[in-house]
Amino acid sequence: MSGTGTGNNNEKRAGSWGPRQPPNLDPNHEWAALRRRYEWNDSNDEGVGPKDEQLEAELFGEDNHVHTGINFDKYDSIKVSVKGKDIKPISTFDEAKLHPAMKENVRLARYNVPTPVQKYSIPIITDGNDLMACAQTGSGKTAAFLIPILSKLFGKAKKLAAPRPPPGTRRYKAEPLVLILAPTRELATQIFDECRRFTYRSMMRPCVVYGGADTAPQKNELAKGCDVLTATPGRLVDFLERGLISLRRVKYLVLDEADRMLDMGFESKIREIVQKSDILDDGTRQTLMFSATFPKSIRNLARDFLANNYIFLTVGRVGGTTSDITQKIMYVEDRKKRDQLVALLLKQPPSRTLVFVETKRGADSLDDFLYSQNFPTTSIQGDRTQQEREDALLSFKNGRCPILIATSVAARGLDIKNVMHVINYDLCEDIDEYVHRIGRTARVGNQGLATTFYNDNNSGIARDLVKILIECKQEVPDFLQEYAGSVDL
Helix, strand or coil: CCCCCCCCCCCCCCCCCCCCCCCCCCCCCHHHHHHHHHHHCCCCCCCCCCCCHHHHHHHHCCCCCCCCCCCHHHHHHCCEEEECCCCCCCCCHHHCCCCHHHHHHHHHCCCCCCCHHHHHHHHHHHCCCCEEEECCCCCCHHHHHHHHHHHHHHCCHHHHCCCCCCCCCCCCCECCCEEEECCCHHHHHHHHHHHHHHCCCCCCCEEEECCCCCHHHHHHHHCCCCCEEEECHHHHHHHHHCCCECCCCCCEEEECCHHHHHHCCCHHHHHHHHHHCCCCCCCCCEEEEEECCCCHHHHHHHHHHCCCCCEEEEECCCCCCCCCEEEEEEECCHHHHHHHHHHHHHHCCCCEEEEECCCHHHHHHHHHHHHHCCCCEEEECCCCCHHHHHHHHHHHHCCCCCEEEECHHHCCCCCCCCEEEEEECCCCCCHHHHHHHHCCCCHHHCCEEEEEEECHHHHHHHHHHHHHHHHCCCCCCHHHHHHHCCCCC
């Protein structure tokens, strides 16, 4: 087994003008006709396109994103802190100053009640403020910045949207209004999918560019026009240097998972983009940073990139401090991990399970072993091509391979429906990474299980791990009780 997944994902990503389409679309095809109506219907002052049931089903279908769970009401008890300005949070989406088309998209997405980060971020962004938000995984922060940004642009779409180049244009330079930077290909494509949902029926056209994949399809999409661009830093710098993209019209800059981008060594690239490119710098651009932590490196970015009067929003650790995730810690020696994992998988009912390992070689090896034991597995790690990674994720999402072996590349941002069990086969050394890993389950008020294999090699994280267990009112096993007395809550 190659460990690259068995899904056949030959579909191409396209903008919100239509579903993912095959190349060389027949100009008489219904989607091409819809696009023409969309772009050149000058009688529509609001720039809102017609409804389309097929596209709507693709974007907002039941299996396409995570919906709120039975414990969603617990979000009301999460501690929220706002510094820099008095902000009145919204309690419902109807209270927000949203464009009618955005209100309809929110309804289609089944977002009934805003999460804490959404309750505060939406009015903060709508009122034109820069924002530094610390909010943990699973808290709904992608929608927290997309909804207010795109809603504000909807009302100005006909004025601001870049003219679409005629078919066959060879020297077109994309000039997005929104730039969203993300650390990984997986997170970038997931944000792009959310952009497609929330730009539905608007004149805003989203695109995504990321490294590790052929540049030609991404260049072709940019050449059709781009108003909302999601990008990984390296590929964006490459396209800027090649003159394929200009940032001179960017009105909204979003740095998502900023702490992870710094961990991955992207600080120089980010500074090159924000401080040395042609990015709009006339004082009207809003800059938004979202991060799980607020170390000195993030504070430096906030100081250098945000306005002096930016608002600092902190939301308690949703994924790591909620009882929605049942956390179990098992003492397992390294040589017995495979046997213990097989026993766990055989004991549980069929369910979507994410197994984390530390190394790329470990992911391949464990994938091959489980496959040889007739488990329906696939794997994802940093050396995979983008096509292989997308195939693996597709196989995991559609249930063809409901067991995914992954390195930390899958620890952040992946929002996959019905991940019932996360297994830390190899325990990471950093507690924030642990919180992100287990946060792949129990999304937005749903329930989940996280099982962690622990042994003496993991003693460096033991005290922080016990603190998390106590905070979440989880059982502390006997072999970790020695650390309980020294935990400061």
